Amino acid sequence: MNAPAELVFIKQHLIDPEICIRCNTCEAICPVQAITHDSRNYVVDAEKCNWCNDCISPCPTGSIDNYRTMPRIKAYSLAEQLTWDELPAELSAAERQALAGDSAGEPRPEPAAEPVAQADTTGQSAFNSAAFGATVPPWSAAHAYTNLYGPKAAQKTVTATVVGNVRVTEVGKQAGHDYDTHHIVLDFGSMPFPVLEGQSIGIIPPGADDKGRPHHARQYSIASPRNGERPGYNNLSLTIKRVLEDHQGQPVRGVASNFM
Ligand SMILES: Cc1cc2nc3c(=O)[nH]c(=O)nc-3n(C[C@H](O)[C@H](O)[C@H](O)COP(=O)(O)OP(=O)(O)OC[C@H]3O[C@@H](n4cnc5c(N)ncnc54)[C@H](O)[C@@H]3O)c2cc1C
Ligand code: SF4
Ligand code: SF4
Structure with a gap:
């Protein structure tokens, strides 16, 4: 029934x-x-x-x-x-x-x-990645920390200092477009911020969106090795392309990429 x-x-x-x-x-x-x-x-x-x-x-x-x-x-x-x-x-x-x-x-x-x-209903069996040994890291593999910080109430965000900002694209239009990409080094001071290659970090731009609510986080891939740009310092680098056009080619200033 x-x-x-x-x-x-x-x-x-x-x-x-x-x-x-x-x-x-x-x-x-x-x-x-x-x-x-x-x-x-x-x-x-x-x-x-x-x-x-x-x-x-x-x-x-x-x-x-x-x-x-x-x-x-x-x-x-x-x-x-x-x-x-x-x-x-x-x-x-x-x-x-x-x-x-x-x-x-x-x-x-x-x-x-x-x-x-x-x-x-496709007739295909689901891919079970756990069945493949290559997906199991060796015992000696470094352990990636995730979500140590964040916007949730139980977590807290971290403020980093920009200690390096180098433009890596030529100034002026290339093939009719501006490509303004920067290599940016962030220093976390005494705040522990362990990362591994391949991880990304979330950046929360200051200010509010058009509905008056805090901006959501944008993700940026870590461009430095796990010990940062300069060993002995608590830093990491990002490579960020300034968003100057939307996906339709209309002029727009991306919130987080332009802030960074
Ligand atoms: C896992 C991950 C890693 C990432 N790593 C990097 C990185 O290393 N470097 C980096 O520069 N970005 C990276 N991004 C993209 C980044 O998170 C932002 O999406 C990007 O910087 C745009 O954010 P914004 O706030 O500037 O633009 P928004 O204010 O969010 O968007 C403004 C307008 O631009 C459009 N738009 C958004 N992104 C693009 C784009 N790329 N091209 C054209 N139009 C766009 C939006 O649709 C919107 O209309 C990554 C994204 C993910 C998911
Ligand atoms: S599980 Fe995700 S992809 Fe599948 S129908 Fe729901 S929303 Fe769509
Ligand atoms: S928009 Fe992206 S981050 Fe958000 S739920 Fe969908 S896939 Fe995940």
Whole structure:
């Protein structure tokens, strides 16, 4: 027997707006166009998402790997998600029941089983990277620290000092475009900031966006080795291209790249 609509609970797939860097990767990848965005947030349509997980691995921040158990008919709408500055807390079972009961007329018992990812219909088996030894680092491999600092309340951000800023592209237009790229050295003083080659850091530009909210973080790849530009100093370098045109070629001044 099928459960009444108000008793169907889903694991609603959501994007953490505090961590998302608005890179558009997930929206470009989603095979059912479940992901959309406005000038601020990337959001997932619960009506369209089929839990195929195609967007999980390509997301550079992990912000898309978030779920909340919700009554299907009370799933967070796109309009709600677009207003979020942070993800809502997971509701308790009692709160979920009450929410479902709003529509059912009275609270009902929550079903034990929740829907899981739908079966693969492509006929291809999923790629299991863990089955390949090469993905397991040797015992001696350096351990990468991630998310030591961040915008979440439990974390804290770090302010670095720019101690080097060298333009690495020629001045003037090249092939009709300005390419203004800088090698920038950041010093963290006495604040521990361990990094490994291949990691990137998030920069939060000062000020607010057009809705008056703090700018979201932009990601920049670390361009120096793990011991920095100058051994013995607590620094790292970035190579940043100033964004002067949008993807359509219209003049624009990218917030973070121009700040840096
Ligand atoms: C993992 C990762 C590592 C990265 N590493 C680097 C790095 O090492 N160096 C670096 O310069 N950037 C790097 N980026 C890109 C960087 O995070 C920013 O997206 C970029 O600097 C634009 O930010 P902005 O605030 O200046 O522009 P925004 O204010 O965010 O954007 C302004 C406008 O420009 C458009 N736009 C954004 N980026 C580009 C672009 N590249 N070309 C054309 N139009 C654009 C936007 O759609 C928007 O319309 C990295 C991104 C990721 C995800
Ligand atoms: S899980 Fe699949 S359907 Fe859902 S948002 Fe990600 S790519 Fe789209
Ligand atoms: S950071 Fe992740 S969730 Fe945000 S737009 Fe990029 S791929 Fe999507």
